[in-house]
Amino acid sequence: MIFLILILLLAGASCKKEERAAEVSLQDIIGPGAFIKDQISLDIDEDKDKEDIVLYVLAGRFYLAVVDQIKVKSKVELLTEQADVILPKDFNGDGKEFEFAFNAFDSGKGIYVEIIGWNKNTKELLRYNFYKDEDILEELFVSSINDIKYENGFLIQSYYSDVEPIGFFTNYYSFSEEKQGFEFEKSEKTAD
Numbered sequence: 053m054i055f056l057i058l059i060l061l062l063a064g065a066s067c068k069k070e071e072r073a074a075e076v077s078l079q080d081i082i083g084p085g086a087f088i089k090d091q092i093s094l095d096i097d098e099d100k101d102k103e104d105i106v107l108y109v110l111a112g113r114f115y116l117a118v119v120d121q122i123k124v125k126s127k128v129e130l131l132t133e134q135a136d137v138i139l140p141k142d143f144n145g146d147g148k149e150f151e152f153a154f155n156a157f158d159s160g161k162g163i164y165v166e167i168i169g170w171n172k173n174t175k176e177l178l179r180y181n182f183y184k185d186e187d188i189l190e191e192l193f194v195s196s197i198n199d200i201k202y203e204n205g206f207l208i209q210s211y212y213s214d215v216e217p218i219g220f221f222t223n224y225y226s227f228s229e230e231k232q233g234f235e236f237e238k239s240e241k242t243a244d
């Protein structure tokens with residue numbers, strides 16, 4: 053009898069969830085006029101229920117949002133003007149693929165890449181800053197989106213600079229939980 057009640061309860065709970073999902077679409081939640089470019093399912097707040105991670109354009113601006121069953125839980129306006137896909141990666145070395153990189157814009161030295169992460173304390177998306185000493189680096193993070201990886205405790209970024217100093221460089225950053233960003237560690241010239 054208890055089993056039967058449990059089964060009925062479980063069936064009821066899953067029906068309710070499907071109903072809610074069917075009557076409120078992602079488009080309804082994001083809002084009219086938004087053009088959804090990509091979406092993935094990910095349990096980003098680690099409560100055993102998956103959220104929708106949504107990349108969308110509204111009035112010419114790009115956004116990345118975390119959406120649960122009924123509402124936008126967090127969103128961040130992106131710098132990018134050309135993103136098409138969401139590719140979750142582990143860029144901070146915690147073993148969880150909860151970071152998202154986008155080509156932001158062309159700079160004089162290459163492509164500026166932004167990394168959006170998830171702050172598990174505030175439960176919000178944020179754009180990670182890059183720090184050198186206490187200053188926020190604006191120029192150094194220049195790379196192709198494919199030339200960023202996390203390895204051996206560092207976020208490693210390779211790029212070619214055609215302005216002085218000219219050559220191929222590799223930069224190393226460590227993730228700071230406290231700053232919720234990356235701290236510059238060192239730069240190595242790998243080729244002329």
Ligand SMILES: [Ca+2]
Pocket residue numbers: 094095096097098099100101102103
């Ligand atoms: Ca969740």
Ligand SMILES: [Ca+2]
Pocket residue numbers: 141142143144145146147148149150151
């Ligand atoms: Ca991670």
